[in-house]
Amino acid sequence: MIDTNGYKELLEEQLAVLTIDLQELGIHNPQVKEDWIALPKDIEVTEADENIKADKVEDWMERTATVAALETDYNNIVLALAKIERDTYGMCEVCKMEIEEERLQADPSARTCMTHLGEEEDLTK
Numbered sequence: 001m002i003d004t005n006g007y008k009e010l011l012e013e014q015l016a017v018l019t020i021d022l023q024e025l026g027i028h029n030p031q032v033k034e035d036w037i038a039l040p041k042d043i044e045v046t047e048a049d050e051n052i053k054a055d056k057v058e059d060w061m062e063r064t065a066t067v068a069a070l071e072t073d074y075n076n077i078v079l080a081l082a083k084i085e086r087d088t089y090g091m092c093e094v095c096k097m098e099i100e101e102e103r104l105q106a107d108p109s110a111r112t113c114m115t116h117l118g119e120e121e122d123l124t125k
């Protein structure tokens with residue numbers, strides 16, 4: 001059996017850090033719990049200079065990509081915490097076997113065992 005207490009602490013720490021990062025870059029979608037929306041650095045769309053505008057679009061696209069990546073981590077952590085509550089933490093979502101201790105230590109929000117590592121991205125939420 002997996003001792004979930006240590007992992008829970010780790011996950012909660014990671015979630016706190018991610019929440020701060022996400023809040024700096026965007027806002028939490030009030031309609032969809034799993035969704036974060038990237039915000040432009042300063043909301044001023046009256047810039048006349050096209051170059052400045054292009055810079056801002058690029059900056060915003062970069063932020064959107066960062067938010068998307070952070071959002072995936074964030075949702076995996078929320079999911080892992082929910083699994084701890086449901087007593088299904090540490091179970092591979094593909095083969096339902098226990099995930100290797102080594103893998104969980106490297107990534108406490110891992111959803112698959114090492115064998116099914118490549119399939120994690122294809123899992124639905």
Ligand SMILES: [Zn+2]
Pocket residue numbers: 092093094095096097112113114115116
């Ligand atoms: Zn597996």
